[in-house]
Amino acid sequence: MTDIPRELTSLEAAAQAALEAAADATALEQVRVRYLGRKGSLAAVLRSVADLDPAERPAVGKLANEAKQRLETALALRREALEAAARAAALAAERADVTLPGRPIPMGRLHPSTQILRRICQIWADMGFQIYRSRDVETEAMNFELLNIPAHHPARDMWDTFYTTVDGVLLRTHTSPGQIRAMREYCPEPIRVILPGMCYRYEQITARSEIQFHQVEGLAVGRHVTMTELKGTLVSFAHRMFGAGRRVRFRASHFPFTEPSAEMDVKCILCGGTGCFLCKQTGWLEILGCGMVHPAVLQNGGYDPAVFSGFAFGMGPERITMLRHGIEDIRYFWANDLRFLEQF
Amino acid sequence: MRVPLSWLKEFVEIPLPVPELAERLTLAGLEVADIERIGLPDAALPWDRERIRVGEILEIRPHPNADRLVLATVEYGGGRPKTVVTGAPNLIVGDKGHKVAFALEGARHWDGYSAGRDITTLKGRKVRGVPSDGMVLSEKELGLSDDHTGVLVLDPQAPVGMPLAEYMGDVVLDLEITPNMARCLSILGVAREVAALTGGRVHIPPAQMRADGETVEGRVAVAIADPALCARYAATLIAGVTIGPSPEWMRRRLRLAGIRPINNVVDVTNYVMLEWGQPLHAFDYDVLARRARGVPRITVRPARAGEMLTTLDGATRPLSPERLLITDTAGPIAIAGVMGGAETEVTEGTTAILLEAANFHFISIRKTAQALKLPSEASARFGRGVPPSAAVPAAMRATELMRELAGGTIARGVADCYPAPQVSSVVTLTTEAVRRILGMDLPRAEVQRILTALEFLCEPQGETGLRVTAPDHRLDIGTGVVGAADLIEEVVRIHGYDRIPVTDMADRLPPQRDAAAVDPEERVRDLLAIAGLQEILTYRLTTPEREAALVPGNGQVSPRPYVTLANPISADRVVMRQTLLAGLLEVMAQNLRLRERLRFFEIGPVFLPGSGNELPAEPRRLAIGMAGRITPASWRDPDPCRTDYFDLKGVVETFLQGLHLRAVGFDPATHPTFAPGRTARLLVDDEPVGVLGEVHPQVRAAFDLPAAPICLAEFDLDALLARVPLTYRVAAVPRFPPALQDIALVVDEEVPAAELTGTIRAAGGSLLVEARLFDVYRGQQLPRGKKSLAFSLVFQAVDRTLTDAEVEAEKRRIVEAAAQRLGAELRA
Numbered sequence A: 001m002t003d004i005p006r007e008l009t010s011l012e013a014a015a016q017a018a019l020e021a022a023a024d025a026t027a028l029e030q031v032r033v034r035y036l037g038r039k040g041s042l043a044a045v046l047r048s049v050a051d052l053d054p055a056e057r058p059a060v061g062k063l064a065n066e067a068k069q070r071l072e073t074a075l076a077l078r079r080e081a082l083e084a085a086a087r088a089a090a091l092a093a094e095r096a097d098v099t100l101p102g103r104p105i106p107m108g109r110l111h112p113s114t115q116i117l118r119r120i121c122q123i124w125a126d127m128g129f130q131i132y133r134s135r136d137v138e139t140e141a142m143n144f145e146l147l148n149i150p151a152h153h154p155a156r157d158m159w160d161t162f163y164t165t166v167d168g169v170l171l172r173t174h175t176s177p178g179q180i181r182a183m184r185e186y187c188p189e190p191i192r193v194i195l196p197g198m199c200y201r202y203e204q205i206t207a208r209s210e211i212q213f214h215q216v217e218g219l220a221v222g223r224h225v226t227m228t229e230l231k232g233t234l235v236s237f238a239h240r241m242f243g244a245g246r247r248v249r250f251r252a253s254h255f256p257f258t259e260p261s262a263e264m265d266v267k268c269i270l271c272g273g274t275g276c277f278l279c280k281q282t283g284w285l286e287i288l289g290c291g292m293v294h295p296a297v298l299q300n301g302g303y304d305p306a307v308f309s310g311f312a313f314g315m316g317p318e319r320i321t322m323l324r325h326g327i328e329d330i331r332y333f334w335a336n337d338l339r340f341l342e343q344f
Numbered sequence B: 001m002r003v004p005l006s007w008l009k010e011f012v013e014i015p016l017p018v019p020e021l022a023e024r025l026t027l028a029g030l031e032v033a034d035i036e037r038i039g040l041p042d043a044a045l046p047w048d049r050e051r052i053r054v055g056e057i058l059e060i061r062p063h064p065n066a067d068r069l070v071l072a073t074v075e076y077g078g079g080r081p082k083t084v085v086t087g088a089p090n091l092i093v094g095d096k097g098h099k100v101a102f103a104l105e106g107a108r109h110w111d112g113y114s115a116g117r118d119i120t121t122l123k124g125r126k127v128r129g130v131p132s133d134g135m136v137l138s139e140k141e142l143g144l145s146d147d148h149t150g151v152l153v154l155d156p157q158a159p160v161g162m163p164l165a166e167y168m169g170d171v172v173l174d175l176e177i178t179p180n181m182a183r184c185l186s187i188l189g190v191a192r193e194v195a196a197l198t199g200g201r202v203h204i205p206p207a208q209m210r211a212d213g214e215t216v217e218g219r220v221a222v223a224i225a226d227p228a229l230c231a232r233y234a235a236t237l238i239a240g241v242t243i244g245p246s247p248e249w250m251r252r253r254l255r256l257a258g259i260r261p262i263n264n265v266v267d268v269t270n271y272v273m274l275e276w277g278q279p280l281h282a283f284d285y286d287v288l289a290r291r292a293r294g295v296p297r298i299t300v301r302p303a304r305a306g307e308m309l310t311t312l313d314g315a316t317r318p319l320s321p322e323r324l325l326i327t328d329t330a331g332p333i334a335i336a337g338v339m340g341g342a343e344t345e346v347t348e349g350t351t352a353i354l355l356e357a358a359n360f361h362f363i364s365i366r367k368t369a370q371a372l373k374l375p376s377e378a379s380a381r382f383g384r385g386v387p388p389s390a391a392v393p394a395a396m397r398a399t400e401l402m403r404e405l406a407g408g409t410i411a412r413g414v415a416d417c418y419p420a421p422q423v424s425s426v427v428t429l430t431t432e433a434v435r436r437i438l439g440m441d442l443p444r445a446e447v448q449r450i451l452t453a454l455e456f457l458c459e460p461q462g463e464t465g466l467r468v469t470a471p472d473h474r475l476d477i478g479t480g481v482v483g484a485a486d487l488i489e490e491v492v493r494i495h496g497y498d499r500i501p502v503t504d505m506a507d508r509l510p511p512q513r514d515a516a517a518v519d520p521e522e523r524v525r526d527l528l529a530i531a532g533l534q535e536i537l538t539y540r541l542t543t544p545e546r547e548a549a550l551v552p553g554n555g556q557v558s559p560r561p562y563v564t565l566a567n568p569i570s571a572d573r574v575v576m577r578q579t580l581l582a583g584l585l586e587v588m589a590q591n592l593r594l595r596e597r598l599r600f601f602e603i604g605p606v607f608l609p610g611s612g613n614e615l616p617a618e619p620r621r622l623a624i625g626m627a628g629r630i631t632p633a634s635w636r637d638p639d640p641c642r643t644d645y646f647d648l649k650g651v652v653e654t655f656l657q658g659l660h661l662r663a664v665g666f667d668p669a670t671h672p673t674f675a676p677g678r679t680a681r682l683l684v685d686d687e688p689v690g691v692l693g694e695v696h697p698q699v700r701a702a703f704d705l706p707a708a709p710i711c712l713a714e715f716d717l718d719a720l721l722a723r724v725p726l727t728y729r730v731a732a733v734p735r736f737p738p739a740l741q742d743i744a745l746v747v748d749e750e751v752p753a754a755e756l757t758g759t760i761r762a763a764g765g766s767l768l769v770e771a772r773l774f775d776v777y778r779g780q781q782l783p784r785g786k787k788s789l790a791f792s793l794v795f796q797a798v799d800r801t802l803t804d805a806e807v808e809a810e811k812r813r814i815v816e817a818a819a820q821r822l823g824a825e826l827r828a
């Protein structure tokens, strides 16, 4: 009987131990060369099989090949394990503290007034209202008389006005002069325009009042423009601006350039109608003034009030922004403090 | 307008709870701004119904241990009368029978001695050895006013034992009156609205007087010089009156309405003004008779040059011819509708009253009240329009009230000068007209019902029409198509805005027009925000001094014309700006205290005055301001470098590229606001459109900015946007690989980079698709006065891969051209 099987057993055990002990790819390669290489121990054993009795050779040869296969499999597994460990070690070495802050990206932003003006104008554009711009410095006639607000009329008390040193020239108190300008430009075509712009009022600057503020006015003129349409259009606007389910109410009001006149309120966006500081306990927020264009104004715009009718509305974008974001001081808008602007 | 509900109820039934009434009024255009409750459960100080009652003083005895205190025994309708200790100066030993507000132990009331409004609970106690079993309350302790000088004395009719809340608890509606609702500056006017809204009826107070005296004609004559300024002048006369305090109920109502009680005669004029909306004025008749040495002859006329009047407030006022006066033969006695004269004022000794109920034109009154800065309840009403028809009923009502409260005998008749009686508006309204404006059908019967409820006279006309006559108290109804609009508003207001259906717009879409002025401006905003800039919006009002600070020098303001306010509200907002830079620098200075890095832009108009009465030009400008670190500091880069001219230029180049402006150039320039040598003009299509650069150190100092580069640009946005192409071509992406070549060229220091770049581009021809300057070197490896500019060149053909020989030939041509034109040498 040959000793080869025993030899194989001890060789295999030694090789397995060496594989286990190999700590890295280099050590593993050395183990492979030593045991599985062409000049390695296993090769030597295999060569000695040739010297055996032919009757013994098949069985012993089989044993030897089986041992070789087992070792090769073990080697591959070990290699994989070592590679995985090396990869893991490399990744571990690159580990970062992911809680460190990101590199700051200096983002640009639009002023909150621009943002709300765009939103408002977009909603109206979708309904076919195009932007019409007009000037800040206006004539008294455009700002008052042609809008059915004669000199010394009690209605004048509704606007505190900045006058300039040029007689009959003032800073517009509302965007309404644009109504006359648009009508005179487009008459006798029908009109759907939206008039955004800066307006001015002679007021002390306080948390609640400013000397300048934006206004967005809308004007529709045609042969069949009605108050039901005014209501329908404004309800659509309110639903897009404040949410589809938002309740809206109209109450009678007075503006010299519209008749009938109304104010539109929406259910308070903070308390939902139960009453809070924002809505002054009324449950409603005043959003805009509106009405059917006064016959005298249509006439001044060149339209025959017996044939044409129109509606108009006006709102304050800064006020809407204040309501939407719970801002309590209107002075923030022109103070341009980054601590305010960066929140939009 | 403050409306006590108890008063309103005298004129109209109120079938609704107060909150509902307030909502109905608000929805109909009479906005209830506030609801104030007095003594009722929801009031700031509710009066305990059990513990605060009407009491009657049975006896007042001296306090055994204190001179200033008395013991008052009070019957209050419950068990045995109580005895309280009080120091009220209006409770005097020996008096009895006063009706008072009596509080029992445990009642809550305001602390009369505390400066603020603190609620305290009444406890039984001994005062100087005598037990005090309750308290007689002052106005302050009841929360009615700040008066704590004595106890509140009620009218003799007050029923003893009635809870005080029931006797005089009230609700005050504070109404916002729009100009078209001036008729509601009266209880009667509000009552009419309530009646129309609730289907109720208005009870008009009796306009009759018990006149037992001689006729008024022989005692006074009245005349009007100009009926355009004074439509009516009516006067009544009452003799033998005794001036004294008004009864408590009248003083209470006046106080609730916001008017201070004075004496019975003056209080009646105010009371009836609140009731009818007709201002009244009481003259001392005996003074008038003395001045006239006989029968006073009153004339309403404009002031004459040099006339003066000492008014009720003691001021002696010169009167210009715009002032309308009430005069007698001796001169002015009152400024019409605004303020009476001191001499003819009602005083404690007055015994005969000439009561004026007149009608003055609203513009005259407004001008006078504004010019003299004398706003009053009367001028507020006259200034918004009072119907002349109200004068006589109000005068009669007031005279009768005076007789009831102050005694005396009323002269028969009214001296009434009414040259041009009021004409009512008559309007034809059809259901078609209603439908045309409202877009909904309202039957004629409904229109008629509403207008009739508002006291309009309606007569059917034709199939669908109504001939509508406005009542005298409606001065706001016009005629023709305007009158129809006025009536339609009335109809829909009462019908209810909430009952108007909601429809979509049915009219054809108007011709659509391109918003050429708007869209590119918004594109600029987007581009600058994308480039990391924060938009700001500043005041368009400024001062010439602030803009002058942009020009360093002696601080003198150059006398350039501005759009200047005639009535500025503050010294720092007096003219319309002519540049965006001053406002921008102010915003930068203020934010640099908080931030290390600023990137701002503003778009908006400046205002350049026209000549004469021409309106100013309002061209749009764009300003950019940058300062501080180029990126925010972080742990990755704790110390980023500082912004300079080239960071600003990079932003400008980027946004111009975004606008697809091609022919863009930057020329060295000088500008007083900017540092010499670090300033450029922006050229588009060879036209200058603005300036950019680093701010001059002196300007920086003038705006309180730190000594570090501040980069600023201001462009004429209209000129810039006029050059934005409507469309632009997009080139195909090349299919063949490009050939890349770097070259460094050494030139004299004076040669501008743009010139060398231009030469390279020109020489490179169509195969050179890009020439990017990537390095500038000066130093030891070069001779003095020389610099090396390194370019990265990209060669590209659309139809093939370029050979090395081709690229080499191109490069050689470029180097030769640079050498020839600018003396450039290829750097080894």
Ligand SMILES: [Zn+2]
Binding pocket: A268, A269, A270, A271, A272, A273, A274, A275, A276, A277, A278, A279, A280, A281, A283, A284
């Ligand atoms: Zn709310």
